[in-house]
Amino acid sequence: xxxSFTLDPRLEKDTVAIGKVGLCQILLMKDARFSWxxxxxxxxxxxxxxxxxxxxxxxxxxxxxxxxxxxxxxxSAHKMNVAALGNMVPQLHIHIIARIEGDAAWPSPVWGVGxxxxxxxxxxxxxxETFNSIIINITG
Amino acid sequence: xxxSFTLDPRLEKDTVAIGKVGLCQILLMKDARFSWxxxxxxxxxxxxxxxxxxxxxxxxxxxxxxxxxxxxxxxSAHKMNVAALGNMVPQLHIHIIARIEGDAAWPSPVWGVGxxxxxxxxxxxxxxETFNSIIINITG
Numbered sequence: 001x002x003x004s005f006t007l008d009p010r011l012e013k014d015t016v017a018i019g020k021v022g023l024c025q026i027l028l029m030k031d032a033r034f035s036w037x038x039x040x041x042x043x044x045x046x047x048x049x050x051x052x053x054x055x056x057x058x059x060x061x062x063x064x065x066x067x068x069x070x071x072x073x074x075x076s077a078h079k080m081n082v083a084a085l086g087n088m089v090p091q092l093h094i095h096i097i098a099r100i101e102g103d104a105a106w107p108s109p110v111w112g113v114g115x116x117x118x119x120x121x122x123x124x125x126x127x128x129e130t131f132n133s134i135i136i137n138i139t140g
Numbered sequence: 141x142x143x144s145f146t147l148d149p150r151l152e153k154d155t156v157a158i159g160k161v162g163l164c165q166i167l168l169m170k171d172a173r174f175s176w177x178x179x180x181x182x183x184x185x186x187x188x189x190x191x192x193x194x195x196x197x198x199x200x201x202x203x204x205x206x207x208x209x210x211x212x213x214x215x216s217a218h219k220m221n222v223a224a225l226g227n228m229v230p231q232l233h234i235h236i237i238a239r240i241e242g243d244a245a246w247p248s249p250v251w252g253v254g255x256x257x258x259x260x261x262x263x264x265x266x267x268x269e270t271f272n273s274i275i276i277n278i279t280g
Contacts, residue, residue: 049222050209061201069190079230082189083223087239087247090219099227107227109251 005042008091014116016124018131021139022059026067028131031116032123033104035075036097037131039063046092049084063138064094070134071098081109145182148231154256156264158271161279162199166207167233168271171256172263173244175215176237177271179203186232189224203278204234210274211238221249 007025015027015038023043029036041052041060052060068080077098084094097110105113119127147165155167155178163183169176181192181200192200208220217238224234237250245253259267 048208048212048220050205050212050220052205057201057205058198061197065190065192065197068188072188072190079225079227080188080190081223081225081227083221083225083249085219085221085223085249087219087221087249109223109225109227109249111249 005044007040008089008093010089011038011040011091011093016128018128019135021063021135023056024060024063026131026135028127029116030118032119033114033117034097034099034110035071035077035127036095036110037067037071038093038095039067040091040093043092047086047090048092049094051092060094064096066138067096067134070137071096074130074134076100083109085111145184147180148229148233150229151178151180151231151233156268158268159275161203161275163196164200164203166271166275168267169256170258172259173254173257174237174239174250175211175217175267176235176250177207177211178233178235179207180231180233183232187226187230188232189234191232200234204236206278207236207274210277211236214270214274216240223249225251 015029018026018028023041025040025042027038029038064082068082071077072080075098078101079099081097081099099106151167155169158166158168163181165180165182167178169178204222208222211217212220215238218241219239221237221239239246
């Protein structure tokens with residue numbers, strides 16, 4: 001069933017692949033202003049959260065729970081933002097964003113605020129290490 | 141445990157109570173531009189989605205699934221938006237918004253776009269009827 005899944009080109013362009021947990025790709029947004037993860041279930045053709053059925057929905061929501069909890073602790077976030085929107089990129093994807101008081105969009109949502117700031121190589125490496133360690137912690 | 145739960149005053153001010161399903165209050169945003177529901181688990185002190193534990197998390201996410209699915213069908217929505225943000229109102233609440241192509245914020249998220257437009261009495265009555273019927277369908 002996953003054979004015909006292809007990541008939406010815009011998600012691919014805007015993110016760095018971190019890893020995979022269960023049926024979900026875990027992607028890091030290329031925007032150094034926020035610790036911003038996107039998870040994408042590798043099921044072709046889904047656009048709505050509620051199109052995930054049965055154990056797929058349960059598994060994805062368990063991953064959201066765990067990632068949100070781990071990210072809040074590890075990144076000392078003040079607030080986690082979790083959202084499935086998809087008005088512009090219809091392929092089902094779920095945002096999990098660690099918000100820090102005073103960050104570039106605070107207290108507004110992050111979408112459409114200013115322009116993405118590229119990571120430096122070192123900052124990107126550090127961020128990927130952090131998320132790899134979170135994923136190992138989750139799956140380990 | 142629910143005895144000391146009090147709805148955040150800002151949520152109370154901005155919404156009309158529709159009903160209750162399981163442990164969640166179902167509120168309608170007083171903004172005629174969008175069919176916009178907010179669900180609030182009646183558990184004191186929660187701010188993060190991941191603070192819902194075990195069967196509470198499962199029950200709330202099942203309600204989100206059902207409401208999103210029913211709203212999309214009944215309101216002929218083009219896209220459902222589901223989000224737990226809470227940067228301004230920390231009490232845990234989950235937005236479920238039926239988006240229509242060309243609505244007042246499309247394709248942007250709804251938060252912070254323009255000003256809420258009050259419902260007329262008739263439109264509010266009709267909207268409440270629709271949601272009551274959705275709730276009866278869910279719980280029936």
